[in-house]
Amino acid sequence: MAHLVEVAFKGNRKEFFLWDYPDPPPLNAAVIVDVERGEDLGYIHALGELAQKRNGGCSHGCGTSLPERKALRLATEKDRTLSKDLEKLNEEARRKAMDRVRANNLGMKLSDAEWQWDRKKLTLYFTADKRVDFRNLVRDLASLFRTRIELKQIGVRDEAKRLDGIGRCGRQYCSASWLPELRPVNLGVAKDQRLSLNPSQISGACGRLMCCLRYEHEFYVQSRKRFPKEGKIVPTTLGEEKVVAIDIFHERITLRGIEGELRSLTLAEFKVETEQHGGTTAPVSNGDDEETALEGIHPEEISPELMYTAEHQVPAPHASIVSEPRPEANGRDSDGSGKRRRGRRGGRRGRGGDDTPPGTS
Numbered sequence: 001m002a003h004l005v006e007v008a009f010k011g012n013r014k015e016f017f018l019w020d021y022p023d024p025p026p027l028n029a030a031v032i033v034d035v036e037r038g039e040d041l042g043y044i045h046a047l048g049e050l051a052q053k054r055n056g057g058c059s060h061g062c063g064t065s066l067p068e069r070k071a072l073r074l075a076t077e078k079d080r081t082l083s084k085d086l087e088k089l090n091e092e093a094r095r096k097a098m099d100r101v102r103a104n105n106l107g108m109k110l111s112d113a114e115w116q117w118d119r120k121k122l123t124l125y126f127t128a129d130k131r132v133d134f135r136n137l138v139r140d141l142a143s144l145f146r147t148r149i150e151l152k153q154i155g156v157r158d159e160a161k162r163l164d165g166i167g168r169c170g171r172q173y174c175s176a177s178w179l180p181e182l183r184p185v186n187l188g189v190a191k192d193q194r195l196s197l198n199p200s201q202i203s204g205a206c207g208r209l210m211c212c213l214r215y216e217h218e219f220y221v222q223s224r225k226r227f228p229k230e231g232k233i234v235p236t237t238l239g240e241e242k243v244v245a246i247d248i249f250h251e252r253i254t255l256r257g258i259e260g261e262l263r264s265l266t267l268a269e270f271k272v273e274t275e276q277h278g279g280t281t282a283p284v285s286n287g288d289d290e291e292t293a294l295e296g297i298h299p300e301e302i303s304p305e306l307m308y309t310a311e312h313q314v315p316a317p318h319a320s321i322v323s324e325p326r327p328e329a330n331g332r333d334s335d336g337s338g339k340r341r342r343g344r345r346g347g348r349r350g351r352g353g354d355d356t357p358p359g360t361s
Contacts, residue, residue: 020070031075034071036121106137111126173204
């Protein structure tokens with residue numbers, strides 16, 4: 001039975017292959033694999049159960065199916081020597097290709113170049129802010145290197161993964177060391193964790209938000225579900241108080257009363273007080289005026305509770321608001337009389353609300 005192996009190539013590029021020999025290859029061993037239009041040299045990155053798991057969960061995996069290509073044999077000392085010689089050729093190829101990019105006046109940045117082990121293909125990786133027409137560039141490079149040329153556009157995260165480096169934490173990039181898939185990170189992840197929104201403090205070497213912001217995000221989301229939202233008014237033993245801040249690590253809640261005094265309660269004490277003095281909570285503005293807090297809400301959709309903040313008196317339970325009946329969508333009055341209500345623009349000048357001639361009562 002063939003063994004499933006994961007092989008790593010230059011720039012943290014990984015692919016899965018089948019090993020048709022009875023004994024699996026050693027870990028980190030150099031192997032020659034079958035690729036499109038030739039052969040390439042890589043190193044065994046994972047095998048056995050780990051390779052099976054990564055095959056189903058990695059973005060470069062095959063899912064539940066097995067790969068079609070095979071790892072042919074273990075690399076000899078001569079094969080590894082030829083692979084080391086390609087390191088100088090890769091950098092030389094990148095510089096020559098960059099000169100052709102400048103000559104064609106293209107808005108692209110060549111990040112890396114990778115020769116195939118048998119030198120039958122040269123792959124150039126580049127980043128660009130927008131779509132680039134590089135058809136003329138490919139013809140120039142093909143005549144220059146006399147081989148098959150492949151240009152691949154990658155993002156800034158993939159560029160950092162290929163080039164590798166040390167992050168602000170002092171360790172190797174997660175994307176280049178162990179992270180199987182680069183998932184998108186938005187600014188809402190930093191807001192949920194109450195982190196500084198300064199881009200220089202939460203951005204990685206690639207210029208995007210750091211991948212590690214996602215690691216603890218689920219913990220913050222689940223923990224905050226046990227606490228009331230900041231800015232809410234809650235009934236307690238001292239009356240109605242506003243939730244000023246919450247501390248999910250020490251499980252404490254800071255409240256502010258009507259007169260401005262602050263006090264801190266544990267989550268257990270807060271639940272006891274709110275259960276004894278139950279009532280509906282009302283959202284309030286977070287330090288802004290009332291119009292800003294209610295911006296974007298239609299006046300007819302505002303409930304009586306929403307119109308009151310901590311500085312306003314809450315109406316009695318029996319209080320009610322009377323509103324005028326609104327016309328139906330077909331233009332008839334609510335009483336069904338069939339008369340069309342005329343607006344200021346729709347009526348004629350000099351005519352009253354009825355069909356009475358002008359000047360009569």
